Amino acid sequence: MLKRLVGVGPLRFGMSPDQVSTALDGAVAYVSQGLGSGTGWGCYSDWGFTAVYGEDSGLVTVAIDAMDGPLLLLRDVELIARVPSEARSDIHALARREGLRFG
Numbered sequence: 028m029l030k031r032l033v034g035v036g037p038l039r040f041g042m043s044p045d046q047v048s049t050a051l052d053g054a055v056a057y058v059s060q061g062l063g064s065g066t067g068w069g070c071y072s073d074w075g076f077t078a079v080y081g082e083d084s085g086l087v088t089v090a091i092d093a094m095d096g097p098l099l100l101l102r103d104v105e106l107i108a109r110v111p112s113e114a115r116s117d118i119h120a121l122a123r124r125e126g127l128r129f130g
Contacts, residue, residue, distance in 0.1 A: 041085040044069060047078055
């Protein structure tokens with residue numbers, strides 16, 4: 028059964044920028060736009076990702092730096108610093124093992 032993705036690492040979707048900072052031990056977004064005023068984003072370069080916030084300033088997605096970001100696994104498939112075609116192939120193999128259909 029497919030489970031809904033609720034977060035990435037210590038981050039949970041819906042968190043405010045202040046909550047994201049707290050979850051990351053006081054991390055600072057070195058480059059940002061619109062944080063705390065609704066839709067916006069913050070680049071946490073020390074952590075290797077950018078957080079994107081929706082209209083209510085809640086975290087809606089995380090863009091991880093493909094070469095310098097933290098280790099990101101989908102089950103046992105590494106998703107960072109890999110040739111995209113190899114990662115895609117491994118994701119398809121994982122989906123087949125899990126009995127999922129994909130297009």
